[in-house]
Amino acid sequence: MNRYPLIKFALFFIIGIIFSKYFNSSIPVLFISSAVTISLSILLAWLKKFNLSVILVYFIIFVAGLTYSEVRNLRSVSYPFEDPKINNALLFGEITDIDLIQNDRISFKVRTDSLFANKEYYSSELILLTRVFDKNLSRTFEKLKIGTKVILKGTLQKGRETRNPGEFNYQKYLESEGINGLFNIYRKSDLKIVDDQSNFFPQFIFELRKGIDEKLSRFHNKETYGLLRGLLLADRKLIDYETREEFINSGVVHALAVSGLHVGYIMLIFLILFNRTNIILRISLTIIGLLFFLLLTNSPASVFRASVMSITGLSVFLLNREYNGINALSIAAFIILLINPNDLFTPGFQLSFSAVAAILILMPRFSKRIEKLKLKKFYKQILLFASVSIAAQIGTLPFTLFYFGKLSVIAIFANIIVIPLVGLILPLGIVSLILGSFTPWFGFIYGAANNMLVTLLFNFVGLFSNIPLAFLDVINFSIYDGILFYIVIGFILSKTFYGFRLSIKFIVILLLIINYFLYSKFDDKSIIKENLLTLIYIDVDQGDAFLINFPNGKTALIDAGNATKYFDTGKHIIHPLLKQLKIDKIDYAFISHLDADHYLGIHYLIENGIIDTVYKPVTDLSVRKEKEFLNFLTEQRTVYRYYHQNILSIGNTSLYFLSDTTDFVSKRFDSNNKSGVIKLIHGDNSFLFTGDAEIPSERYLVNKFGKFLDSDVLKLGHHGSKTSSSERFLDFVAPEVGIISAGIENRFNHPSDIILQRLEQMDINYKRTDKSGAIIIQSDGENYKFIDWRNFDTFTLSN
Template sequence: HLSIVCFLFFSFFYWSLSFNSSLSISGKSKKIAGILTIIPLVIYAVFSGFSPSTQRALIMIIVLMVSFIIEKEKDILSSLSVAGILILIIDASALFAISFQLSFVAVFFIVYGIFLFHKVSFMIKKNIFSSILMMMAVTFFASMGTLPLTAHYFNMVSVIALISNLFAIPVLGFIVLPAGVISLVSFSTFPLFADFMITFCGHLISFLMIVSEFLVSIPYSWTRTTTLQWIEIVAIYLFFFSLFFILKGRRRLSACFLALAALLVIFNFSTNQMGKPLKSNLNITIIDVGQGNSALIQTPEGKTVLVDGGGFPGMSSFDTGRFIVAPFLWQKGIRSLDYVVLSHPESDHLNGLIFILQNFDVHRVIKNTDVRDTKKYEMLIKTCEERDIKILNPSRKDHLLDFGITKLLFYDALPHVSYDFNNHSLVFKVIYKQFSMLFPGDILTHREKNLSVRKDLNLHSTVLLSPHHGSVTSSTPFFLEKVSPESVIISCGWRNRYGFPHYKVLKRYTKMGIHIFRTDKDGAIFISSDGKNHNILT
């Protein structure tokens, strides 16, 4: 992103040319500077990879530069509109690209923000101090303009950006980028010098990363947010417009924008209240995390319980917690969790929970007594210790979490049933009046038999989460007869390497008249019950 922003380097090139004394007299300096600046712009765009975001930035800057050449610089809004239309003609889907939205909003706010800045700072003497103020103003207006979109797409707001960009943009734009271009040009003739310049650039970038990491480690330098709805984003921008016009002295227009923003806020609040699930309903979502398990339980009492977080084994860099589970929770406006349940410490259940524990207010973690000598498990335990999250291990006897009407009943968490960690999974049932759902984790045949033969257990459940993702080593006929579910939900990855769900298991479900739902085909699965009836949506 900074590399694209550092097209600003070429504005410095344009500025230096436009103030050439001999050309200024003839009035041609700005036009010649604009034409000469377009050439390195195109070269830079090509050598930087010419990605779609770079293409859009290039088109925008060329259009703006042409507006200066033809002396239409005062009509900046029209120039931005022309650039936007050209980009959309080439690629209509760019309208939905995050970089497209951020780029145009940032430029729009910078242009009109600087207009206000010049209006209030005309008395400031032109010197280094005024240049620093201008740079701070550019950063401030760009940050304010993109704030609602970053909160919507990335669920975070940075308050340290004003400080970090003050040194990051100049260092990258006026030192690293020019040095990189010089290295590129001189490589064939002066390879040693080019090597020195690239090494120098590398050290500067490493330094920037170290400083950035330090800045974001400062408490309250940034914060997580729930996902802003589009109607909320529009209301925020209307409020910004209201501030802009009141600073311009156009109070009536400012009042109109402010009134529109207030109406949108009221409308959004009322529709959200109407659209919320009934508080008398139990809502369970089986989140599609690929080959793994993750579920969110929302009780009528207002309790939120996250069961597992999905995850991929080995060296996979894809974090299901960061890219799937957390955005889903933020989309629902959830920032705290009463309980996080780890059925057992295997990667496809555990790995995604680390990000959740680090970025949400979690009151308690429930897990079995298994301990794993893995990096992810150690990170989970360390995170719980650092954030003072209590860990509950259900006792060997059946353990009950009583929320009032809703109950979570954990069945005999007996250790060392077998040498397979899957068999040690926590097994629990969510009970809400006449509705119930069984979460058996990844238990296998031995554990299923262990549960089924107990006469004091009532395994019967309305809905069953398929044990071990529909593996042939689970869902034995005797166990299914004891549970006797109306529906079964299989959480598995599309065309996963394990062949889940096994065709024999699917045949067994069908033969017993059990309705089958699968995350690999249906995506996330939503269950809602009033305690008597229930609905399952995909």
């Protein structure tokens, strides 16, 4: 460690930042702990156990990291309003940053001067991520400048928080980026530019980014354009969800990010361009070029790290000093954390630095082993290349499992093909930009060649990701699991382990692996348990979706929420939740009726082979969407059945279908009143699901079933609308608890105040997904209880 003095400083600074985040430290506590530590250090120094000056230096660095993080966090941002969503808000402010245009939106940050919302005036400064959703946004985008004053009318809202178990907290991410909340505009006419002023340098960089983006779009097809936009401009928004998933499954998602590989190419290009100048000028201009590229990419952690390390390497070469990668990496980390200590807790920082640190630590060991092998040079080069991938995989494994929940089995082999391909695509993209700027013909020629390479790349990645067992789902990998992993790796790399005989090493590694899996289970907690009935009322915004895990392990889904071109509930909420629960198959899917907010989300689940059997109302062939859905089920070869009054026994539970959509009375109902109504009985506990059934359907149910409707828990009809939940119906159901599934501040004003007052008057407790997020109930057949899933910090949702 004496060769790497800077890493000690960086580590103690990092420990201070971590201490600040995870331990509530106040100034008095800090002073007391400092006094105790200094006193202990003096005592140890007096006893000649430690070097006092060294201890004090490290302690000062630790306190500096802690204090600096505390001071920075005093300025931390949050969403300041009580209402999570405020319609018709009016904002006056200044554009501080602009994203590159997307297919269906433009996004930019606004610093507010004043804000009028909920009939109140706010003058405090906020940073809001503003998104404009409309058609033909190109002209509007061209008018925007960094520094321009604007007046905006739209919806002010909080970013989506963790509304369901295991879900990504978007609001927390926004706050980590210094953004208070979102401001959505749905008509471009609601964006008014007050003046044409701009901030020169930020606008200059943005115009360059925009110009490069336009040329990339002009010279390449859609797929190549999206990839190069990510590789050169650090904007991956045009890379579609399916492609990113394939890269994750193949273990090569890092290839989509701007990284050290790209910085290396940029440095090489500048060195070649300035080859005829003297060494001092050439390196100086190259450093300026790297800094310019850093600004051009909006300074993501990976580019910052690679740029600092490259600049350090060029500087020590110029000064005729020895370059040390560990020290350069430490400098990069220290500078980034000085700018923003919270970057330590971002995936980009963690993945980038852990990968490079592992390569710097492990590659010398791998290289020595490979050099001893009696192989041809070509094969040794392949092994060295594979070793770099292995080292990076080891270093990033805990973070990969924590953020993506997948362990790619074929990552090493995929990297051997993918990285060289990206290594060709990137410089070819740069060449097409440079030559195309002078002669468009060259841009199209090189662009066409790149299109072929990208097609080849995507085909390879798609092939790798679809190989059986190409990746394993690793659910809820925790921070503690990651720490334990690094402890095991540290021991394997230690001198103690190095001194063991080969047979002893094998036994020790085997024992370490066994103990790792045993200890990693200690912090696992389970929500879903065997032999219990678990019901999850999923928060899908304005819609319905309810997941049932039966005591015998079978699963059912009642409705699946909505799907639009902006957001697919099946893809982005239900499927990730199923993965968290380790549920591969839905045995029974019950579609209450064919309103968009109840059934469109199931398309994605059916297309991906997750749904076994679908139950639905009888098809009315005169209604286009019903005919299309029936055709869809037929094309997907999905088994479907119509609701009629019967009983479905699953384990020791019974599902009673109370709606018969084939009888004469039901056929006269409208779509809402044709909703499939299901009563679930588990021992002494019962649960009633009513879809969007309204008063006519409720009247029919009361007349036909009377007291059989009595249930412990009622899912209120039509999201708590006043057209449902009549007093007579509630009298017969007599629920202890009512569940209302509705979106936050939805445009229908669900649930109705009339219904809420009725529930209170009838002494019926109620819970709302728009207030609570997902609602989870567990029943053992005698009693049922609500599960406070938010208190599960790290948990395994199923056994």
